Amino acid sequence: MANKKTADLKVNLGKLKLKNPVMTASGTFGYGDEYSEFIDINKLGAVVVKGLSLKPKEGNPPPRIAETPAGMLNAIGLQNIGIDSFIKKKLPFLRQFKTPVIVNFFGDSIAEYVKTAKKLNAIKGIHALEMNISCPNKQAGWSIFGTDPKVTFKVVSEVRKMTDLTLIVKLSPNVTDIALMARVAEDAGADAVSLINTLTGMAIDIKTKRPKLANITGGLSGPAVKPVAVRMVWECYKSLSIPVIGMGGIISAADAIEFILAGASAVAVGTGNFINPEATVNIIKGIKSFMLSEGIKSIKDLRGSVKC
Amino acid sequence: MSRLFKASVSENKELIKNHYLLTLNPLKKIKKPEPGQFFMLSVDKGLDPLLKRPLSIHRLTGGNLQFLYRVVGSGTNILSEKKTGDILELIGPLGKGFPFKKTQKNIILVAGGLGIAPIFALAETLAKIPPPAPPVLLFQGARTEDEVLCIDKLKSIGIDPIISTDNGTLGEKGNIVSVLKKYLTRHSLPVNRYILYACGPEPMLKSLSSLAIKHKLKGYIALEQHMACGLGTCLGCVVNTIDGYKRVCKEGPVFPIEKIVW
Numbered sequence: 368m369a370n371k372k373t374a375d376l377k378v379n380l381g382k383l384k385l386k387n388p389v390m391t392a393s394g395t396f397g398y399g400d401e402y403s404e405f406i407d408i409n410k411l412g413a414v415v416v417k418g419l420s421l422k423p424k425e426g427n428p429p430p431r432i433a434e435t436p437a438g439m440l441n442a443i444g445l446q447n448i449g450i451d452s453f454i455k456k457k458l459p460f461l462r463q464f465k466t467p468v469i470v471n472f473f474g475d476s477i478a479e480y481v482k483t484a485k486k487l488n489a490i491k492g493i494h495a496l497e498m499n500i501s502c503p504n505k506q507a508g509w510s511i512f513g514t515d516p517k518v519t520f521k522v523v524s525e526v527r528k529m530t531d532l533t534l535i536v537k538l539s540p541n542v543t544d545i546a547l548m549a550r551v552a553e554d555a556g557a558d559a560v561s562l563i564n565t566l567t568g569m570a571i572d573i574k575t576k577r578p579k580l581a582n583i584t585g586g587l588s589g590p591a592v593k594p595v596a597v598r599m600v601w602e603c604y605k606s607l608s609i610p611v612i613g614m615g616g617i618i619s620a621a622d623a624i625e626f627i628l629a630g631a632s633a634v635a636v637g638t639g640n641f642i643n644p645e646a647t648v649n650i651i652k653g654i655k656s657f658m659l660s661e662g663i664k665s666i667k668d669l670r671g672s673v674k675c
Numbered sequence: 676m677s678r679l680f681k682a683s684v685s686e687n688k689e690l691i692k693n694h695y696l697l698t699l700n701p702l703k704k705i706k707k708p709e710p711g712q713f714f715m716l717s718v719d720k721g722l723d724p725l726l727k728r729p730l731s732i733h734r735l736t737g738g739n740l741q742f743l744y745r746v747v748g749s750g751t752n753i754l755s756e757k758k759t760g761d762i763l764e765l766i767g768p769l770g771k772g773f774p775f776k777k778t779q780k781n782i783i784l785v786a787g788g789l790g791i792a793p794i795f796a797l798a799e800t801l802a803k804i805p806p807p808a809p810p811v812l813l814f815q816g817a818r819t820e821d822e823v824l825c826i827d828k829l830k831s832i833g834i835d836p837i838i839s840t841d842n843g844t845l846g847e848k849g850n851i852v853s854v855l856k857k858y859l860t861r862h863s864l865p866v867n868r869y870i871l872y873a874c875g876p877e878p879m880l881k882s883l884s885s886l887a888i889k890h891k892l893k894g895y896i897a898l899e900q901h902m903a904c905g906l907g908t909c910l911g912c913v914v915n916t917i918d919g920y921k922r923v924c925k926e927g928p929v930f931p932i933e934k935i936v937w
Contacts, residue, residue, distance in 0.1 A: 397908035405677050417908070425920060432903050432911035437722040439903060443910045446920065590722045641726060641904040642717075644679060644766065 374658035375665040376651070378412070378632050380610050381533035381558030383467055383495045385412040385633060388666055389623065389651045392614050392637030393418050393471035393497060393537070394443065398457035399464075405644035408464045410651060412633060416453070416461075418471040418499050421483050423449035427504060433570045433579035438589030438616070439638060440568050442504040442582035445473060450486060458492050467494035469535065473502065475509065477522050481529055488530040496532050498523065501539030501564035503586040513539035513564075516551045527556030535612065538562040538603075540592075545599045546606040553609050560603060561612035561635065563596045589638040590616040597629045604630020604671050618642055620653020630671035678768070680705055684761045685739055687754075691821045693746040694789075695755050698739050699763065705740075706768055708732040710775075710796035711874075711897050711929040714740070714767030715905040718753040728754070729902045731793040731874075731928070732768065734828075743792040743824065769905050770928050773797050773872050773895055780870040783894070784813040785883060787851055787875025788822065791815060793897050794874050795825050802832040813837065814858075816851025816879065820844035851875075852882045859890055866892045871932065873897070881937045894932045898923050 376387035390413040391402075398416050399408055408414060426446025433440045448457070450472070461468045470493050474480035480498065487493055500513035500522060511518045523536055536552040538545060540563035549560045565586025570579040578584075596615025603611050613631030617623050618639035626634045639646040654666070663669055682699035689695055708714070715727035728750045734741035746755050757763070775782075775797065782801060786794035794813070801811055813836040817823045823838055823845055838846030839854045847854050871894025873883055880896050887894055900912040900923040907925035914923050915936040921927065 395904075395909060397906075401904075401906040401908050405679055417910075426910060426913070428915065429913050429920070430901060431913065432901055432909070434724060434726055434901070437725055439725060441903070441909070441911055446910050446913075589725055638725070638903070641909060643764075644904075644906065 372659050373664065374655050376655060376658075378666060380495065380535065380612065380633060383413075383533040385467065387412045387651050387654070388627065388631070388633040389647055389654070390469070390612070390633055390635040391415050391640065391647060392635035393499065395637040395640045398453065399461050400457070402640065402644055406648045408466055410648050411466045412651075413467045413469050413494070414461060414464075415469040415471055415497055415635060416457070417447055418445050418473050418502070419447050419450050419453050419483075420445065420473055420475075421450055421479060421486070423447060423452065428581045430579065430581055431585075433585070435568070435570055435587065436591060438587050438591030440570055440580060440585035440587055441565070442580045442585035444504050444582065445502055450483065454490055458490070462492040468492060469495040469497050471497040471499050471537070473499040477525055480522050481525050484526045484529040488532055493532065495535060496530055497535040497537050497561060498526055499537050499564070501537050501541075503539070503541060503565055503567040503584070504582055510539070510541070513548070514542050516548060519548060519551050520555045523552050523555035523557055533558045535559045535561050537564055539564050540595060540599055541567050546602045549603040549607055549611075553607050557609060559610040559612055559632070560607065561614065562603060563592065563599055563615045566592055566595065588616070590618060592616050593622060597625055600626055600631050601629040601673065617650070618646060620650045620657060623650050623654055624657055624669065627666065627669045628671070628673040630673075632670060676706065678706065679764070679766050681762050681764050682740065684757045684759055684763065686759060687757045689755070690824065694822070694824065695744055695746070696733075697742045697744065697754065697757070698736070699742070699765070700739050701765075707735070708740070708768035709772030710800050711772030711793050712768040712770050713905075713928060714742075714765045714769065715902070716742070716754070717764040718750045724750045724753070726903055727766065727905065729905055729924070731897065732796055733792045734796060734799065743789065745789050766905055770924055771926065773897070773929050775801065775872070780809060781868055782809050782811045783855070783869055783871045784811060785851060785855060785871065785873035785875065786813065787816045787879040788818065790873065790875030790879070790897070791825050792874070794872065795828065797872055798829065798834055799832055802834070814839075814851050814855045816840070816854070816875070818842070850879065850882070852879055852886055855883070856886055859886075859892075866890055870894050873932070880935075884932050884935060884937065887932050895929050896932050896935070897929045898927055898935075900928075
């Protein structure tokens with residue numbers, strides 16, 4: 368048909384090719400199985416799984432979550448089944464889809480990051496790695512991976528040597544200069560950066576005078592953090608030559624488009640999955656209809672096109 | 676089949692101050708919930724509150740779902756203002772309900788406050804088991820006489836609860852666990868012929884659990900916890916058990932009573 372309108376949603380992250388820019392944010396989508404009841408996983412740009420470590424982790428004591436205005440605090444503490452269980456019990460399920468699987472992982476030392484990356488690199492059905500250097504709920508001292516530029520450079524460059532998969536570094540917003548941290552990740556060999564992880568926050572029960580989380584502080588996510596996230600994506604986009612994956616409070620196509628205008632090559636939906644398990648596919652549909660109605664042929668034409 | 680669905684409010688009736696009975700008419704065919712299972716209900720389309728609220732199923736009437744709830748915060752406050760015809764989005768049924776199908780034992784039900792919501796669901800289901808149905812004994816505790824809910828509904832299914840209230844306005848004065856304790860002592864029940872099902876506030880479940888362990892009484896309790904996803908992915912609703920942290924939304928909300936670490 369001569370008048371057929373098309374919208375090209377394809378994007379690349381390093382070597383990784385995505386059919387559309389919408390991914391799931393680590394820790395909000397489990398290992399995909401629970402959500403396959405609600406959405407067709409084949410429609411997603413990529414699935415990012417719950418953060419994994421070499422050995423299973425128990426996580427933090429409850430209560431682990433508290434709702435706040437337009438957001439939520441969590442202090443799960445990176446509870447996970449460990450890499451071996453993931454490969455054996457969860458990856459076969461994800462392999463049946465035509466959607467790339469991005470494995471989010473972390474370590475408690477540089478050596479552990481390296482060992483984990485090496486192990487994951489050899490597994491069939493894993494298309495990219497996302498290094499979590501930015502969880503706000505780990506023990507004191509751990510935060511240096513994502514907040515001390517020297518340590519960030521070291522851990523990212525060591526992991527880089529271990530893998531030829533697309534390497535994404537997930538950045539912490541709990542820093543003074545996020546663009547600096549993003550440049551450090553790029554210099555250390557990252558193929559992309561993803562941001563933001565949650566913002567450290569706290570909520571108090573005024574009657575008991577106790578923090579609402581057993582961990583005292585937790586990570587704030589949801590629409591409440593979106594303007595902060597958009598600003599940080601924009602700062603990183605201006606400062607980098609590698610792709611930026613934007614996230615933080617995306618619950619609608621309009622939110623996703625805002626991130627893309629700020630410079631995101633791809634976006635991830637996190638807390639939005641909790642509000643509506645169909646959020647990701649609704650956002651993909653919404654981006655497409657926005658592009659068609661605005662006459663935008665390729666999503667690449669939208670990227671970073673905010674007029675400042 | 677996706678468990679995400681919309682339902683219209685048939686009725687949202689204030690039974691006593693702050694306590695409501697919500698009747699919803701699902702707009703599509705849904706899976707039949709088991710007693711002890713729950714639904715996530717969206718109370719508002721706005722961003723505050725953001726998350727759906729978990730409510731356990733109270734009753735199935737015709738094709739309708741009934742929930743019994745108390746206004747405790749902003750979410751339930753908004754829910755209490757829903758009018759007939761309003762549309763809510765739900766996910767469910769979720770979690771594991773009370774295991775009871777094969778039980779031939781005498782059944783002890785214990786409900787504290789709003790814990791009667793799922794316990795009534797179980798009592799009503801048990802009452803429908805063709806004879807010889809297992810004998811059911813219900814211990815029901817509340818703060819005041821007003822808050823002893825479901826009495827008429829329980830009578831209609833042949834259950835006359837043993838009641839206690841904190842202020843003594845109905846039944847014995849004191850908490851329901853001490854009433855059960857006296858009952859167990861007085862009747863020296865052969866514990867292996869009994870099974871316990873309970874729901875209520877945490878202090879009640881905690882003392883019930885030590886009583887059950889002391890008397891070697893087996894049973895199940897339904898727990899409550901703040902939830903984000905309700906589906907098992909966020910790991911936000913865990914409870915500590917002797918086998919480690921377990922998700923209230925997935926492995927629960929019903930757990931064997933001896934498994935919980937208080």
